[in-house]
Amino acid sequence: MQEIKNIQQPIKIAILAMGGEGGGVLADWIVDLGEHHGWYAQTTSVPGVAQRTGATIYYVELLPPAPAHEKRKPVLALMPMPGDVDVVLCSELMEAGRAVQRGLVTPDRTTLLTSTHRVYSIAEKAAMGDGRVDVDVLLKHAEKAAKRLVSFDMAQAAEETGSVISAVLFGALCGTGVVPFSREQFEQTIERGGVGVKPSLKAFARGCGEAMGQGAPKAEAAAEALPNPKSPAVAQLLDRVGKAFDEKSGRLVREGVRRLIDYQDIPYASLYLDRLESLQRRTGGMDPVLTGEVARHLALWMSYEDTIRVADLKTRGSRFDRVQGEVRAKQEQQVHINEFMHPRIEEICETLPSGLGRWLSKPHFIHRMIARMTTEGRVIRTSSLPGFMLLWTLSRWRAGRRTTLRYELENQRIERWFGKILALAHAHPALALEVARLQRLVKGYGDTHARGLGNYETLMGFLEKHETQIAPATLGELREAALASEDGQKLRFALQRMAFN
Amino acid sequence: MAERSFVEEVKKLRLGAGEVFSGEGILAVTKALLESGVSYVAGYQGAPISHLMDVLADAQDILSDHGIRFENSASEATAAATLAASVNYPLRGAVTFKATVGTNVASDALANLASGGVLGGALIIVGEDYGEGSSIMQERSHAFAMKSQMWLLDPRPNLPCIVQAVKDGFDLSEASSTPVMLQLRIRACHVHGQFVASDNKRASFTIKQALARPQRDVNRIVLPPASFMHEKEKIEQRWPAAVRFIKERQLNEFFSEHDDDVGLVVQGGSYNTLIRALNKLGLADVYGESKVPLYVMNVAYPLIDDEFERFCQGKRAILVLEEGQPNFVEQNVADILRRLQSPTVLHGKDLLPLAGEYNTATMLAGVKAFLQRYGKVEADPKERKVIPLQPVSAEASAELAANVHARPPGFCTGCPERPIFTAMKLVERELGPHHVTADIGCHLFSILPPFNIGATTMGYGLGAASAAAFNTPGAKRAISVMGDGGFWHNGLTSGIANAVFNRSDNLTIVVDNSYTSATGGQDILSSTALNPTRSTGHAIEKAVRGVGVEWVHRVQRTYDLKTMMATLREALTTKETGPKVLIAQSECMLNKQRREKPQVRKAVAAGERVVRERFGVDPDTCTGDHSCIRLSGCPSLTIKPNPDPLRTDPIAAVQDSCVGCGLCGEVSHAAVLCPSFYRAEIITNPTRMDKFRKRLSGLVIGWLQGRDARRREQLAF
Incomplete structure (x- = not known):
């Protein structure tokens, strides 16, 4: 069978997008761009799914007019074929990964344009710890698979120009020069569309510029500012950090000091340093990784989230400003902030001085009465005077924090945990490191905190029982298992599997 | 109010002869119906033909200009039964629904319609695909065409061919007294293209005339002895008439028929894909000029024996490219060739996969294998002809696979159905897990993470029915979920009434969001919207009580998690016997936003005080546990890197797309999560009092x- 030589090919463009990202608009622009200049253009998609946050592919083919074939209509495909796509446009980075995975991006011909921002999948979002995928892997494969990769944060570009990602992508497509139309012709397409023309053109220009390599020069990463304490007491603490710790772990220790001064006061930060210095003495300062991790987790534990802390953070002026920015309120608009709080009897007891708190937590009449009053969550309007004063007054109780029941409980837990680390630090630093990391389980509030603490207690008990036979990696695995399922099933299975029960 | 408005596009339906229509495939079908002189159109929405229904809804003035009756049918069965109008009168009518799921529901009516036959042209437009766009991808309406002996058209996926197929369909139906199915693949429905329009046609015989002079013919009714006669008629008259018509009108196409001694047989719908595959083999150009003989069946059923005889003449072998299993076409061709004692070798599923969509790469592989076997292309093709698929190392692809997650559709931002499942999750913590039967509709997304609720889905409106067996004294109650769409489709009878009659003790949750949201937000009986052409506002509660349910509770704001949980708890633990029905009501957020946004814009422009609410998360109190996400799954509730230098787990964050539905706050209260959520009220045009207080x-x-x-x-x- 005689092969046909030099078959003319349409330009094949695949758009991978999620619902609401304007993939359809982008496809329509490309079709209009072609048709307006006498080209044949065909687009199709599988909508329906995309409208509800699912990922979908829009596919466009463009064919220049051929005088010799004026009467005949081209037969264009309705779906992309792996290895046979000229341009792939992705509105998000994982979608670019999907395009590569589906084989739509090939090094011999495909120009891949993708935004580098992430729209997290439900699996990434729902993880109990950090379930995010590796952005570098996605970029690496995109780079390897494509003939040419154009990638930048298009969500940011859209945000800054007050437009949408599709307009930025359309601009980037123009900038790559893979479709033989002029910038003017591209821009006229947007104008013909007639919706949001001005911001679209701005976003288009941004995309075009970025693709042509004319993006604004990246700002140099700001060098870490040297600490510049105003208070002599703070300076003294920092001095101690400089003396006892190396550069790398010292940075984390300084953050810890900063956190604990902010959380409580200078003596509390000093206690933090006392503890870390005792660890340094134990290891002889020879284990910067352990020191760094303990510094991090100890600071987090010592700044446990109690009602005083929450009230403090919620009432700060900087926080009010942040909310104003986050909700994008304009100057002439007013913003009110309503907090969702759920103080239960447990939190109330823990905020009281330990004796009183312990008394109240016993099941008597007053306990029951207060418990009944606190079964429901409350909404507190911090931006109003009564709401603000309530929380602000609570935040002042910081002065009495050391007397509270919660402080007593947490301090005992910290001592036990830290004591274990100290005991293991010299002889078994790898296990000490895993013990330090167990702190990660204890986080959150209310039920979440109780669940995490329960898991932590289980693992500590387990550690104390089997200390001589447990490998550090095993403890690490158990920690991950505890983080893997909310109902604790994964942890139970893991414990059973290891036959340690 | 449907999700998409076609008010602008509908103007294209008035184009006259010679004018060029440019637009989506499904709109072209609507135009073709008008050009064919239909008297009535009915259907049930569902992708991809939802748009056809929406176009018609927006085109009611044009329809009434032409005296066309348009029905939003209660179900596909209703739609198919509507075609009864063409049995006794020369009225042309078309009905439309989605895929085999619709054909399944309609099959009773279709069987009876096909048995008696039609006088006026009856067209059934089925939005059907094999593969990605299908809901049950391995099933085909083809089987229904075969069993009821209706003719099935599958035209080439370009606008002129699709429009022509509609017109041919009516003619074929009338020529053979048989209803005709037109299969439109999902990408063909949404394909953008052009065709030259004709004038719209008004039916010469009207519905009014039919009602003025009613006709009946007992021989058209499916009851012995007439039904015995129908069987004979089908074989002896209607089938031969259809075959004659198909041949005369040349509905099937031959390309490059005599160019070689091998040939390819393909259904019209797959033609473009085949041409692209041949193009990649260097055997066809972009205008469809093929080196390989092609027989394109725009009529997928019945097969035309003579045409196969003609195509196989002088051919050593043919390859049938047919998606799906069983391979109805291939079996039929084998039968034809065997009877003809044809020496032509038949290939099909021996060279192509039994299952899965025949995309370009699959076709390419199959056609290449076929052509290689007959020495038409080199056994080891030259380098440049190889599909440039890079063999990816297993390690690299595994690494990529680990970092690319599936992204199935889910509940929209602010969806009122999400809190129902949040409540179920939370009640589950108290009462333990229950057996849950799901239904079709947006609420089916509950089967996916983060909710993971629901064990089966048996069909539209069958949620309650599929829990029927789960009734045993003293056992935990089963829970069924059903949408308002499914409820009116058939759930009221098959589920609720059935539960009453059989003394079921189960709980059925009816999700009443005022629209059939999954198909694009169309109105139904219980919609609260005032629809100028439809009667709405018929409460589900009244219907449920009407069929005898005693325990009916209504939650009027699904976002009220406390009430939702309390009602669920009550339904699952009450001593009262008999079926329990919980109607969970809140308007579909997509539709609500579409409805309210313009009003808000207007109010803001007029200087009125407008309050917008949205949620936020304080990054310094969020500890990155993501319980809130596991109990909500809202697209606008996401994660972002932790700004805290001491922490590594990403924190929760609310995007600006938040519509302030309130669920985040309710969840943090009900599940005692954390104090990180805040609700911001943004007041535009604050009053003097506002300013003074501030x-x-x-x-x-x-x-x-x-x-x-x-x-x-x-x-x-």
Whole structure:
């Protein structure tokens, strides 16, 4: 069978997008761009799914007019074929990964344009710890698979120009020069569309510029500012950090000091340093990784989230400003902030001085009465005077924090945990490191905190029982298992599997 | 009110002869119906033909200009039964529904319709695909065409061919007294293209005339002895008439028929894909000029024996490219060739996969294998002809696979159905898990993470029915979920009434969001919207009580998690016997936003006080556990890197797309999560009172905050 030589090919463009990202608009622009200049253009998609946050592919083919074939209509495909796509446009980075995975991006011909921002999948979002995928892997494969990769944060570009990602992508497509139309012709397409023309053109220009390599020069990463304490007491603490710790772990220790001064006061930060210095003495300062991790987790534990802390953070002026920015309120608009709080009897007891708190937590009449009053969550309007004063007054109780029941409980837990680390630090630093990391389980509030603490207690008990036979990696695995399922099933299975029960 | 408005596009339906229509495939079908002189159109929405229904709904003035009756049918069965109008009268009618799921529901009516036959042209437009766009991808309406002996058209996926197929369909139906199915693949429905329009046609015989002079013919009714006659008629008259018509009108196409001694047989719908595959083999150009003989069946059923005889003449072998299993076409061709004692070798599923969509790469592989076997292309094709698929190392692809997650569709931002499942999750913590049967509709997304609720889905409106067996004294109750769409489709009878009659003790949750949201937000009986052409506002509760349910509770704001949970708990634990029905009501957020946004814009422009609500998360109190996400799954509730230098787990964050539905706050209260959520009220055009209050509180708050900030500044470094 005689092969046909030099078959003319349409330009094949695949758009991978999620619902609401304007993939359809982008496809329509490309079709209009072609048709307006006498080209044949065909687009199709599988909508329906995309409208509800699912990922979908829009596919466009463009064919220049051929005088010799004026009467005949081209037969264009309705779906992309792996290895046979000229341009792939992705509105998000994982979608670019999907395009590569589906084989739509090939090094011999495909120009891949993708935004580098992430729209997290439900699996990434729902993880109990950090379930995010590796952005570098996605970029690496995109780079390897494509003939040419154009990638930048298009969500940011859209945000800054007050437009949408599709307009930025359309601009980037123009900038790559893979479709033989002029910038003017591209821009006229947007104008013909007639919706949001001005911001679209701005976003288009941004995309075009970025693709042509004319993006604004990246700002140099700001060098870490040297600490510049105003208070002599703070300076003294920092001095101690400089003396006892190396550069790398010292940075984390300084953050810890900063956190604990902010959380409580200078003596509390000093206690933090006392503890870390005792660890340094134990290891002889020879284990910067352990020191760094303990510094991090100890600071987090010592700044446990109690009602005083929450009230403090919620009432700060900087926080009010942040909310104003986050909700994008304009100057002439007013913003009110309503907090969702759920103080239960447990939190109330823990905020009281330990004796009183312990008394109240016993099941008597007053306990029951207060418990009944606190079964429901409350909404507190911090931006109003009564709401603000309530929380602000609570935040002042910081002065009495050391007397509270919660402080007593947490301090005992910290001592036990830290004591274990100290005991293991010299002889078994790898296990000490895993013990330090167990702190990660204890986080959150209310039920979440109780669940995490329960898991932590289980693992500590387990550690104390089997200390001589447990490998550090095993403890690490158990920690991950505890983080893997909310109902604790994964942890139970893991414990059973290891036959340690 | 449907999700998409076609008010602008509908103008294209008035184009006259010679004018060029440019637009989507499904709109072209609507135009073709008008050009064919239909008297009535009915259907049930569902992708991809939802748009056809929406176009018609927006085109009611044009329809009434032409005296066309348009019905939003209660179900596909209703739609198919509507075609009864063409049995006794020369009325042309078309009905439309989605895929085999619709054909399944309609099959009773279709069987009876096909048995008696039609006088006027009856067209069934089925939005059907094999593969990605299908809901049950391995099933085909083809089987229904075969069993009921209706003719099935599958035209080439370009606008002129699709439009022509509609017109041919009516003619074929009338020529053979048989209803005709037109299969439109999902990408063909949404394909953008052009065709030259004709004038719209008004039916010469009207519905009014039919009602004025009613006709009946007992021989058209499916009852012995007439039904015995129908069987004979089908074989002896209607089938031969159809075959004659198909041949005369040349509905099937031959390309490059005599160019070689092998040939390919393909259904019209797959033609473009085949041409692209041949193109990649260097055997066809982009205009469809093929080196390989092609027989394109725009009529997928019945097969035309003569045409196969003609195509196989002088051919050593043919390859049938047919998606799906069983391979109806291939079996039929084998039968034809065997009877003809044809020496032509038949290939099909021996060279192509039994299952899965025949995309370009699959076709390419199959056609290449076929052509290689007959020495038409080199056994080891030259380098440049190889599909440039890079063999990816297993390690690399595994690494990529680990970092690319599936992204199935889910509940929209602010969806009122999400809190129902949040409540179920939370009640489950108290009462333990229950057996849950799901239905079709948006609520089916509950089977996916983060909710993971629901064990089966048996069909539209069959949620309650599929829990029927789960009734045993003293056992935990089963829970069924059903949408308002499914409820009116058939759930009221098959589920609720059935549960009453059989003394079921189960709970059925009816999700009443005022629209058939999954198909694009069309109105139904219980919609609260005032629809100028439809009667709405018929409460589900009344219907449920009407069929005898005693325990009916209504939650009027699904976002009210506390009430939702309490009602669920009550339904699952009450001593009262008999079926329990919980109607969970809140308007579909997509539709609500579409409805309210323009009003808000107007109010803002008019200087009125407008309050917008949205949620936020304080990054310094969020500890990155993501319980909130596991109990909500809202697209606008996401994660972002932790700004805290001491923490590594990403924190929760609310995007600006938040519509302030309130679920985040309710969840953090009900599940005692964390104090990180705040609800911001953004007041546009604040009143004097607003400003006065703000100034007053601002004085005190600002002073205290300033003092604290200065203290912290003193200790900062």
